[in-house]
Amino acid sequence: MSSILIKNGRILDPAVGRDEVGDLFLKDGVIAELPGSPAGTKDETRVRGKKNSGTVSLPEDTVVLDASGCYVMPGLIDMHVHLRDPGQTWKEDVSSGSRAAAAGGFTTIVAMPNTRPTIDSPDRVDYVRNKAAHVAPVHVLQAGSVTKGLKGEELSDIRGMAAHGIPAISEDGRSVMNARLCREAMEIAAELHLPFLDHCEDAALVNGGCVNEDSFSRKEHLKGISNSVEDVIAARDILLAGETGAQLHLCHCSTKLSYQMLKRAKEQGFSVSGEVCPHHFTLTSADRIPGDTNYKMNPPLRTGEDREALLQGLADGTFEVISTDHAPHTAEEKQQPMDRAPFGIVGLETCVPLTVTQLVKKGILTPLQMAEKLSGNPARLLHLEDRGSLEAGKAADVTIINPEEEYCIDAGKFYSRGRNTPFDGMKVSGRVRVTICGGKIVYRDGRLYG
Numbered sequence: 001m002s003s004i005l006i007k008n009g010r011i012l013d014p015a016v017g018r019d020e021v022g023d024l025f026l027k028d029g030v031i032a033e034l035p036g037s038p039a040g041t042k043d044e045t046r047v048r049g050k051k052n053s054g055t056v057s058l059p060e061d062t063v064v065l066d067a068s069g070c071y072v073m074p075g076l077i078d079m080h081v082h083l084r085d086p087g088q089t090w091k092e093d094v095s096s097g098s099r100a101a102a103a104g105g106f107t108t109i110v111a112m113p114n115t116r117p118t119i120d121s122p123d124r125v126d127y128v129r130n131k132a133a134h135v136a137p138v139h140v141l142q143a144g145s146v147t148k149g150l151k152g153e154e155l156s157d158i159r160g161m162a163a164h165g166i167p168a169i170s171e172d173g174r175s176v177m178n179a180r181l182c183r184e185a186m187e188i189a190a191e192l193h194l195p196f197l198d199h200c201e202d203a204a205l206v207n208g209g210c211v212n213e214d215s216f217s218r219k220e221h222l223k224g225i226s227n228s229v230e231d232v233i234a235a236r237d238i239l240l241a242g243e244t245g246a247q248l249h250l251c252h253c254s255t256k257l258s259y260q261m262l263k264r265a266k267e268q269g270f271s272v273s274g275e276v277c278p279h280h281f282t283l284t285s286a287d288r289i290p291g292d293t294n295y296k297m298n299p300p301l302r303t304g305e306d307r308e309a310l311l312q313g314l315a316d317g318t319f320e321v322i323s324t325d326h327a328p329h330t331a332e333e334k335q336q337p338m339d340r341a342p343f344g345i346v347g348l349e350t351c352v353p354l355t356v357t358q359l360v361k362k363g364i365l366t367p368l369q370m371a372e373k374l375s376g377n378p379a380r381l382l383h384l385e386d387r388g389s390l391e392a393g394k395a396a397d398v399t400i401i402n403p404e405e406e407y408c409i410d411a412g413k414f415y416s417r418g419r420n421t422p423f424d425g426m427k428v429s430g431r432v433r434v435t436i437c438g439g440k441i442v443y444r445d446g447r448l449y450g
């Protein structure tokens with residue numbers, strides 16, 4: 001493996017609050033001290049000085065990357081991805097999904113267990129892990145389901161799956177509607193220090209709704225999904241997490257009340273966190289094009305008031321994570337009427353430009369906060385100690401982004417098998433230039449390697 005020197009980038013390390021122009025050196029799969037800098041010192045002025053002094057001697061095979069004008073962040077981590085493998089590999093599989101991740105700047109992704117069959121046992125965890133080890137250019141972590149077959153009747157073998165390396169449990173796609181069973185799962189999760197990634201949706205309240213319940217749904221005579229569908233389960237599960245001590249992470253938060261409840265729970269010292277997806281911080285139900293199922297996802301696009309609360313929560317730190325909820329479906333599947341088409345949109349290859357365009361350029365997040373929500377915090381919440389930071393000794397997982405490059409999103413160029421996005425053709429700013437995983441360049445300027 002060659003060494004890599006990243007020169008003149010804006011080094012953004014959320015773990016230590018570092019934001020300065022400098023160089024980064026990667027060697028033997030880890031972030032290393034810059035050659036010539038006295039070992040163990042973190043005197044950045046001296047390291048920077050060396051750069052210009054010409055005395056640095058690099059290993060001969062060093063690849064030098066000029067990152068002038070670019071953000072250099074610890075490799076991005078997506079806590080919420082659907083790889084559809086096993087069982088629905090026409091939509092996506094471990095290979096295509098992990099390649100899309102690399103192209104999107106992600107070096108670690110968490111795959112949700114709502115596959116066919118469900119990932120609810122150690123051997124099914126092993127299936128994804130073994131496949132990923134052979135085909136994935138980035139780290140793929142497989143979450144385990146809370147109940148067998150996502151049926152909500154009997155707990156999965158959570159302990160067994162924990163022994164096989166799941167980073168978290170999740171019933172994503174639905175909620176565990178039986179509160180007693182959910183509480184039992186949280187007790188086990190607390191004991192094993194496994195985060196509980198919570199999809200909040202009351203199965204009875206949702207009642208076949210397909211878009212947000214508002215004036216638009218009424219006008220189109222579509223069944224609506226009220227905010228309470230999400231909020232009642234978020235409230236219930238925050239209470240259960242408080243009682244059990246489980247580490248609760250609210251997935252794809254979309255409502256104003258989920259923001260307020262999360263904020264309050266944190267003030268009370270509960271171990272809770274929350275994520276917002278780019279589509280929810282970018283769009284509202286008013287942006288939906290009637291009949292276009294690429295605007296159909298779960299939870300649905302909400303009102304402007306909800307979106308404002310999400311932006312507020314991202315800015316004030318209540319939501320510490322941005323995740324994609326990458327949910328690929330085929331064009332045929334999506335070309336059904338609104339009430340029949342599947343929920344979900346792809347997100348791995350649009351997350352960085354949407355975050356830069358909607359949040360950083362508009363002053364809602366600083367570039368350092370962007371690195372925090374896309375890497376530092378996910379690493380902390382998933383207990384990935386070697387990631388989410390650019391300090392010496394950490395994994396050589398790095399993402400280089402040019403925040404100034406303007407272009408139009410082209411779904412036809414996605415590495416994902418899914419093309420289902422409402423953002424095709426949208427003008428954005430911010431392009432992933434290089435993704436480095438484990439000290440290897442896996443993506444550079446439009447091309448995948450390895």
Ligand SMILES: NC(=O)N[C@@H](CC(=O)O)C(=O)O
Pocket residue numbers: 082114172173174199296297298299325327328343344345
């Ligand atoms: N978000 C979605 O709209 N769809 C997800 C399920 C989920 O994340 O709840 C999917 O698996 O397709």
Ligand SMILES: [Zn+2]
Pocket residue numbers: 172173174199251252298299
């Ligand atoms: Zn979900």
Ligand SMILES: [Zn+2]
Pocket residue numbers: 080081082112172173325327
């Ligand atoms: Zn999901």
